[in-house]
Amino acid sequence: MDDLHRHRAPEHLLLGRTVAVKIIHGHLLSDESASARFITEARAASQLNHPNSVGVIDFGTTEDGLLYLVMEYLRGRDLARVLNESGLLPLRRSVEVIRQVLAALAEAHELGIIHRDLKPENIILEPRRGGGDYVKVVDFGLAKVRAERSVTRPGIVCGTPDYMAPEQGRGDTLDGRSDLYSVGVILFLLLTGRLPFEGDSPTQVVLLHLTMPPPDPRQVAPGRALPDALVDVCMRALSKDPDKRYADADAFAQALLESLELPPQHEGSSPGEVIVCVSCGSPNLIRQKFCGECGVKIGAGSGDHATRRPRLDLVPEIVSKLAGRTQQEMPLPLKNRAPDLGWLEERLGEVRGALVAVRLLGEEGA
Structure with missing residues (x-):
């Protein structure tokens, strides 16, 4: 929300971690009832526990009477900035971003929390180490504080008109x-690449949302070859009547995934390409970093540990072999790591009886 001051605290003194602090403008919370509403909304937002929702760590009042929120610090870019800097996203990436937003909303709605101000600026894309986006939805519930304060001010539209539901x-x-x-x-x-309704003023945009049907995305962007099923999902979500939209976020997400007819495919590799581990000879899918049988590192840059070659005939064998296994059940034993294990055992022996917890840092799968 542009009414909030945003600060980055170097470190939370008790938690020892970098956090983000939002200070609420005093003019937004000018009376005790408004302050009480903020506390109620902040407490509700702190109940959110979904990985796609920003984590609320603390909230309260400063000595000067200013209300604040302490949240996890996000290093990513908001979706509005990504679109401005990168242009249109690939369809698969777009669908995945929306899917994660809906996952956050599903939990919030079950808790009775409505966002009220969803827009690209409130969707943060955190880069994953392995590629792709990790979505965080921010500012849950805060729009309600601003909205309720404005009830007695006729002509004030609360929320962001470009993304506002007719109701x-x-x-x-x-x-x-x-x-x-x-x-x-x-x-x-x-x-x-554009909004369904654009006008010369916020009031005009709101009226368009109330009265005009949205244009067909295929006509707005004829060069994108948008799948019909995906367009149908979008148009249903934009129904004027809430009863004609999806019943909940889960139903929306399911329809969204089903609208893309092709199954997800790992970028940069063909579906049938596999890696054969030189250490034990077991076939592995190319996207695996470590052998599923012996734990040896495989893949690009692994030198003599693995060879990469297309083996279409091995794909059914791999799929059958991995079917039904969870990630925790994947066998990843420590092979040829006796010196490392010995060193760990010595360190454990030194602190035995006083040890509360141990944290091991190393490569994934090691």
Whole structure:
């Protein structure tokens, strides 16, 4: 929210970690009832435990009477900035971003928390080490504080008009489906590069959301070859009547995934390419970093430990072999690591009886 001061604290003194601190402007919370509403909303947001929701660590009041939120510090870029710097995203990436947003909303809605101000600026994309985006949705519930303060001020539209559901523009009671409409607007933007409704003023945009049907994304962006099923999902989310939208975030996400007819495929490799471990001879899918049988590091840059070659005939064998196994059940024994194990045993012996916990740092799968 642009009404909030954003600060980065060097380190939370008790937690010993970098955090983000938001200080709420005093003019937003000018009376005790507004302050009480903020505390209620902050407490609700702190209940969110989904990995795609920003974590609220603490909240309270400063000695000067200013209200604040302490949250996990995010190093990524918001979706608006990503679109501005990179342009249109590939369809698969767009769908994956929306899927993660919906995953965060599913938990929030179950807890009775409505976001009310979903927009690209409130969607943070954190880069994964292995590639792809890790989505974080921020500012849950804070729009309600601003909205309730403005009830007695006629003509004030609360929220962001470009992404506002029709019932929100009318001042009706909101539920989780109002957030799903906003997600539909964001999906439209990701598919076409523009908003479904644009006007000369915020009021005009709200009126368009209330009265005009959204344009067909295929006509707005004819060069993108948008799948019909994906367009249908977007248009349903943009229904004026909440009853005609998806019933909940999970249903929206399921329809979204089903709209892409092709199964997800690992970038940079063919479906049938495998890595054969030289240490034990076991076949592994190319995206694996370590052999599923002996634990030896494999893949590009692993030197003599593995060879890479297309083996279409081995794919059914690998799939059958890995079927039903969870990640925790994958056999990754320590092979040829006797010196390392010996050193660890010596260190454990030195602190035996006083040890509370031990943290081992190393390569994934080691």
